[in-house]
Amino acid sequence: MTEPSSFADSVRLALPAEAPALAGLQRRVWRTDLPEELSAELLAQGEGAMTAAWQSAIHAPPEARFRVLVAVADGTAETAGRTIVGFAAVGPAADPGSDPATTGLIGEFLIDPDARRQGHGSRLLNACIDTLRADGCTLAQWWLSSTDDVTRAFAVAAGWAADGAHREIGSEDGARLKQVRLHTSLAKD
Numbered sequence: 001m002t003e004p005s006s007f008a009d010s011v012r013l014a015l016p017a018e019a020p021a022l023a024g025l026q027r028r029v030w031r032t033d034l035p036e037e038l039s040a041e042l043l044a045q046g047e048g049a050m051t052a053a054w055q056s057a058i059h060a061p062p063e064a065r066f067r068v069l070v071a072v073a074d075g076t077a078e079t080a081g082r083t084i085v086g087f088a089a090v091g092p093a094a095d096p097g098s099d100p101a102t103t104g105l106i107g108e109f110l111i112d113p114d115a116r117r118q119g120h121g122s123r124l125l126n127a128c129i130d131t132l133r134a135d136g137c138t139l140a141q142w143w144l145s146s147t148d149d150v151t152r153a154f155a156v157a158a159g160w161a162a163d164g165a166h167r168e169i170g171s172e173d174g175a176r177l178k179q180v181r182l183h184t185s186l187a188k189d
Helices: 016-033 036-043 047-059 120-134 149-157
Strands: 010-013 067-073 083-092 103-111 139-145 161-170 176-185
Touching: 010 120, 016 047, 016 067, 016 083, 016 103, 047 067, 067 120, 083 120, 103 120, 120 139, 120 149, 139 149, 149 176
Parallel strands: 103 139
Antiparallel strands: 010 067, 067 083, 083 103, 139 176, 161 176
16 A cells, blocks of 8 residues: 555644644744734743643643644645644633533644645644544634734634623733723524
8 A cells, every 4th residue: 555645734643743843833823923012021931931831731731621622734644644733722711600510621722823814724723623622612712912913804704703791811020912802602503
């Protein structure tokens, strides 16, 4: 039997060995998408610490419903179809007033700037929704930067809407990021 010569774009669970690729991708997206002051503060964590955090999230999540999904681009047999172009972290929501048994959260959602507008975000978002539904969630939440109009338009086009919640995250004496929360029903029509 011959090996396939190429692999289709897809989404799958992340592997612990892919943690360095996730940390590198996260750092590229932060440099591109976040205000300089905030990205500099976040990037000061160091790639090693970020890699360790993602390896732990993949290999030993706090509970079974926490998952890291990766979007992979077309690859060849040599790359084994493992060119990671995006990733998302999903799990139960923990916000006050949210029922973690029925409300899921997209905690991180990143697409490589060079791979955007190629369908990877749509595939990844659909996989997030499918994963949360399989876990019994009937509602999903997603926190976005209040200034990220591109991702917000993408989410709204996919059926998400702001629910009025907002917050600021960051260090007490450093840069802060304002976020708005979006939500969507996961009930099947």
